[in-house]
Amino acid sequence: MQTNLTRTYRFHHQGRTVTVAPNRTTEAQNIDKDGNGYLKNDEIAFYYGLPEESKFGNNRENRLFENKFHLAGIPNPAKDGYRSFEDVEAGLKSLAKKYPEACELKVLGKTAEGRPIYALRVTADAKKDSSHKVGVVFKGLEHAREWSTAEVVFDSAAKTLEKYAAGEEDYVRRLESAELWFSPVVNADGLEYSRNVDNTWRKNRAPVDTVVNGARIFEVGVDINRNYGDGSELGNLIFRPLGDKPNHWQDDFENGNDAPWSPVYRGEFGGSEAETDALQRLELGNPNIRGVLSYHSFGESFVYPPGYHKGDVEHGDLFRRLGGKLVEAAGGDMELKTSCGLYPISGSGLDIQYINGIVGMLVEINDCFQPDPAVLSSTSERFHGANMTFVDELLKESKEGNLPERIVPDRYNMVK
Ligand SMILES: [Zn+2]
Structure with a gap:
């Protein structure tokens, strides 16, 4: 058996050492650049694209904190202070x-x-x-x-x-x-x-059953704010940029795409x-x-x-x-x-x-x-x-x- 399949990853969170949830192991493997099994703040921040320092409108500490609940696979206890x-x-x-x-x-x-x-x-x-x-x-x-x-x-x-x-x-x-x-x-x-499940989730929870690059894909979730479209010609152009092939993700850009596994998946059509x-x-x-x-x-x-x-x-x-x-x-x-x-x-x-x-x-x-x-x-x-x-x-x-x-x-x- 390959060692990376059985390996556990750890990181520091809320004053103690926490183990990465089993379903986040692949993510942890990619985060752990130096391969020592311990996820440093800098490694986590780099993986999730958090800036090196906090700046106006973007608090690095807070965002690291949020991502660690995701890695641990536990709810963010702050939820008790928010309305369900x-x-x-x-x-x-x-x-x-x-x-x-x-x-x-x-x-x-x-x-x-x-x-x-x-x-x-x-x-x-x-x-x-x-x-x-x-x-x-x-x-x-x-x-x-x-x-x-x-x-x-x-x-x-x-x-x-x-x-x-x-x-x-x-x-x-x-x-x-x-x-x-x-x-x-x-x-x-x-x-x-x-x-309740993953505090870093962004999309809706609609089941997705589609074909991408010729392969059938089952996924969950469409990014609602990449899914607007009113059916008009200009509306369709806003939903899908000129030259973008439906059901292909290689021609997409970062801010909206056709890959159902992406957090900015645009869905099948506008609306x-x-x-x-x-x-x-x-x-x-x-x-x-x-x-x-x-x-x-x-x-x-x-x-x-x-x-x-x-x-x-x-x-x-x-x-x-x-x-x-x-x-x-x-x-x-x-x-x-x-x-x-x-x-x-x-x-x-x-x-x-x-x-x-x-x-x-x-x-x-x-x-x-x-x-x-x-x-x-x-x-x-x-x-x-x-x-x-x-x-x-x-x-x-x-x-x-x-x-x-x-x-x-x-x-x-x-x-x-
Ligand atoms: Zn938003």
């Missing part, structure tokens, strides 16, 4: 019960494992039609491991309702002119998997996933939706289109004006940048939103995926402020006629 999917579900139901005049709980779809994809619609006189108001969507946890994003979106819904019910002037004004949608957990199956389709139905199918903030972690930045190519969008000035206000509202210590960065990104929600005339931005929060729960209340406070600023600025820009023209793509043109 059931907690979010119960919380949304209780808000809907407590504030029936100002909100309504909707099920947008169902995940592969049968969990509802919820959104709470919040507006004044919620029992009446509000499709003439300016619609804004806040969503969290598209990526399974980004736990704090669900907290931020849930808390923002709760704060909005509380302050509206207390008669706070700004909130009464906002909810009279705007229809807000809060979807704290887009990827419910992924959240539960990352809480193939229940979660992506549900959110696109809400965002694209309702012509009053003018803005979307999608919460991710980590990196302390507001991100605007384009993502699928380098350069600027026609409404670049609008995004920079809005983005500047958001940075200020979130405490000032954040970056404002376009999504394309070093490499273009495919199938990203903000590009699909923008080509349909929606001001879509992504918010990267905190400096790791699962920060100490002690930071959650201040994080929620900061980004609730940003959310309300986003609503106010969209109302203002809408009144001044500066927002892009809304388009409803054929696939999501629903007769209501």
Whole structure:
């Protein structure tokens, strides 16, 4: 028998020596560059692409800590300080019960494992039609491991309702002119998997049965934020770059690909996933939706289109004006940048939103995926402020006629 099959690997974690879980042995073998069976922090950091030192928006210590739970094959105990999917579900139901005049709980779809994809619609006189108001969507946890994003979106819904019910002037004004949608957990199956099985999991949990490079592959999970696509010609180009062959991964780039085992697997076609389709139905199918903030972690930045190519969008000035206000509202210590960065990104929600005339931005929060729960209340406070600023600025820009023209793509043109 080969020694590398029976070998155990160890590393230092939470003040003691921990053994690598049997199903992570191959990973450990690749991490262990010097082959001594002990995984040093530098070896682990190198393997997972963690920077040599902590820097703004990226905490090396915290990220090493997260990856060590993955290697040990045990849940990150920080999960006890975060809401589970059931907690979010119960919380949304209780808000809907407590504030029936100002909100309504909707099920947008169902995940592969049968969990509802919820959104709470919040507006004044919620029992009446509000499709003439300016619609804004806040969503969290598209990526399974980004736990704090669900907290931020849930808390923002709760704060909005509380302050509206207390008669706070700004909130009464906002909810009279705007229809807000809060979807704290887009990827419910992924959240539960990352809480209980592998805290570094990113994708959804849909079974994948496909052919890649001629071979049949069974895998699990599609990256929801590489799966956006509205079925239009431009939408298809955003989902799959020009020249990219379907079901071949050698011609892909880092930020979205056709390899089902990759954490950024794009899926079969744009909107193939229940979660992506549900959110696109809400965002694209309702012509009053003018803005979307999608919460991710980590990196302390507001991100605007384009993502699928380098350069600027026609409404670049609008995004920079809005983005500047958001940075200020979130405490000032954040970056404002376009999504394309070093490499273009495919199938990203903000590009699909923008080509349909929606001001879509992504918010990267905190400096790791699962920060100490002690930071959650201040994080929620900061980004609730940003959310309300986003609503106010969209109302203002809408009144001044500066927002892009809304388009409803054929696939999501629903007769209501
Ligand atoms: Zn993310």
